[in-house]
Amino acid sequence: MTIEIRPITRAEATEYLQVLPYVNGFPQEEPEPSAWYAGRAVNPPQRKATPEQLDQYAESLLTDWFRPQAAFVDGKIAGGSAIVSVELTLPGGRQVPMGGVTSTAVLPTYRRRGLLRKIMTAMLDDCRERGEFLAGLSASEATIYGRYGFSPATFQHRWEVRRTDVAFQTPFTDPGQLELVDGAEAAVVWPVLHEQVRAVRVGEVSPLPGKWSGLGDGALPADGSGPAYHLIHRDAAGEVDGAAIFRLPWSPDPEHAGELQVEAFEALNQNAYRALWGLLLDFDLTKRVVAARRPVDEPLRWILTNSRALKLTRTRDNLWLNILDVRRALEARTYSATGALVLEVDGVSWALDASPDGAACTAAPGARADVSLTVNELGSLYLGGVRASEFRDAGRITEYTAGAVTRLDALLRPDRAPHNAVGF
Incomplete structure (x- = not known):
């Protein structure tokens, strides 16, 4: 058996993609609840990519920010991973280059042969050669990446609140204005808002190109959770200082009917924070709010008159770090x-x-x-x-x-x- 680890060529892009879970339909998350998912399922369903999608992925694969490595066994691609070039905000506000490990998999028929270790070694060497002294990833399984030097550095909560339990400690008069907008406008708002957030938030990562480009397409998600709605908050001067993305999925189960799921939420100040949550927690004809990807020190609990109303339902490690240059x-x-x-x-x-x-x-x-x-x-x-x-x-x-x-x-x-x- 001859093993070679190297970057792929354009001609090898389709073969490389077919070893990756998000393309071949194999599981890409362990079967445990994830704090990043607001829905009731353990993880969203997996689907194999269509030939058209494969061609689309292959066309956009080889860029200056996506650096794939593949494991060739006797000339065939048996596993792969990639580094994406991102920035991480450190204590003090400095934003430094980080190699983000993503799209990692070995075909089931080639596992337990040391391929992943060889791939990871090649990728981390690539990070060092490019001057990246940090590498990061989001681990699909908690027992895999510690052996390569990674360890959890940030965590996320998923929580829920019954609408009938919601009341704020102190009266609040919003000096700004809330507005429901379409996906096209939201796609303009979110990149600007996130840049302001990551300038001051330790642990935040720069978005990959095209991160918010799909907000305006109006497509329904495959998991049946319904269309996304986009809520923004403007301050007294008319500038956007907060935004949220939420869904109102239909459920045949009365226990889960009337649920508002918050998929994304950012606020630059307390006014925007209170105004956005004030509406989301008291949306007409709903009875429960579920929020995913929330920080572990979410201040909302202490705004409510009943602090027990906010119930944590999941906690999950998120960003894992590897210090490549101490x-x-x-x-x-x-x-x-x-x-x-x-x-x-x-x-x-x-x-x-x-x-x-x-x-x-x-x-x-x-x-x-x-x-x-x-x-x-x-x-x-x-x-x-x-x-x-x-x-x-x-x-x-x-x-x-x-x-x-x-x-x-x-x-x-x-x-x-x-x-x-x-x-x-």
């Missing part, structure tokens, strides 16, 4: 406190001198470490979405200097939990 990664972000620590990462010691203005990180061979961890733990800690003390208590971080883990937590923790609403 020094560059630790120097790229800012910190919530001032302090110095020696971190031993996979047996290599690094002296970190951090502050709210930035950091210096230098190799420190022979220095006594304050804390020892692997690159997996560092990936989870990097954006502040997981506390170092959690890993210490789980036996995954070793503390050599008393209080060092507490100091590390104080350095890394951002004001808000990291969150990303855009996938890749």
